[in-house]
Amino acid sequence: MPSALPLGDPAPGDGVLPEQAAEGAAGRMFSLYAHIPFCAVRCGYCDFNTYTATELGGGASQDAYAATAASEVSFAARAMQESGLPERKLGTVFFGGGTPTLLPARDLVSVLRSATDAWGLAENAEITTEANPDSVSPDSLQELADGGFTRVSFGMQSAVPHVLQVLDRTHEPARVPQAIEWARNAGLKVSVDLIYGTPGESEQDWEISVRTALSYQPDHISAYSLIVEDGTKLAAQIRRGQVPGIEDDDHAVKYTLADELFQAAGLSWYEVSNWARTPEDACRHNLAYWHGDDWWGIGPGAHSHIGGVRWWNVKHPTAYAERLARGLSPAAGRETLNDETREMERIMLLTRLSGGIRVDSLSAPARRSMPQLIADELVDGRAAFTGVLQLTLRGRLLADAVVRRLLSD
Known part of the structure; x- marks a missing residue:
């Protein structure tokens, strides 16, 4: 099961924020994060708030999700206005998950359109969706691009089959270059995500993954060390001795190797786990997090931050939808820093x-x-x-x- 929500103060049903949130807001970028909580298969290492179809009860329909998410956009716009926040256009929008591209492209475009209608988009706004390589097609990627998306981040993780098997990733390695080509043909910028330190992954395995990713000439690469979270399938497998444990020294060796290869290929680090071909290719949405800007997170379990006020939504899609249907904030709690x-x-x-x-x-x-x-x-x-x-x-x-x-x- 996904990790528990943090403790915090009760969040008001009308979503109105304390006065602190509006202080200096005009000087901060405003972004939107849209959480899509659906996955075809739960990966063994995943601790995110995601659900497969078999885990969901009634009222948590993928078919209805776009409309439910759009209703939180409307709620957010009203709550921000009532909180005295200045009007700001969206600098970035990021669809994460889960696997956002399990929803039809028209649904993702519909949610984006609702956000655009509510706040507008800043000039050259960055609009990203995460995607599993086996959940896209040439037509779906073109529909996303035509609908306003500018960037796609593919969860490649590894190019080595036995490593993908340990991670419970469903795509075939050969699918990645195909999906990247489709994205480029649609006019989308491309990022790939890699994970190092998977149990049983050798240094040679990792080098193959890095060199393979670089051969696709992405605009951006994220490389994250695998963290084994309590309660995940992978944690149980390590505890039972079914797969080997993870060594910190192994992480250091693989990070150093990746950094050397990325830089030799013309990608520069701009954050500890992220490299970009040019400064313009850096993920502006994630930079907004690191710079402490403002964002509203829509979706079950999504976190938000505006002016030192942080809150998080109820986790289950059914509870999330029910609260919005009653005109209430889906927030489970909040804190004022x-x-x-x-x-x-x-x-x-x-x-x-x-x-x-x-x-x-x-x-x-x-x-x-x-x-x-x-x-x-x-x-x-x-x-x-x-x-x-x-x-x-x-x-x-x-x-x-x-x-x-x-x-x-």
């Missing part, structure tokens, strides 16, 4: 970016830690001389440790 928490998150997120964080924006204790961070080769000394804390390759491998030092008194 204090200054200390917002500063902690600012440091945690900006440190992960290649642009780094201004040294003069850090606390005095954090600034005093800089010489040792440089000596430990975690922070670039030349960048620090210009007033920017920027991670080295070693620092990226130990980013969490760097953040802990910056936040320690």
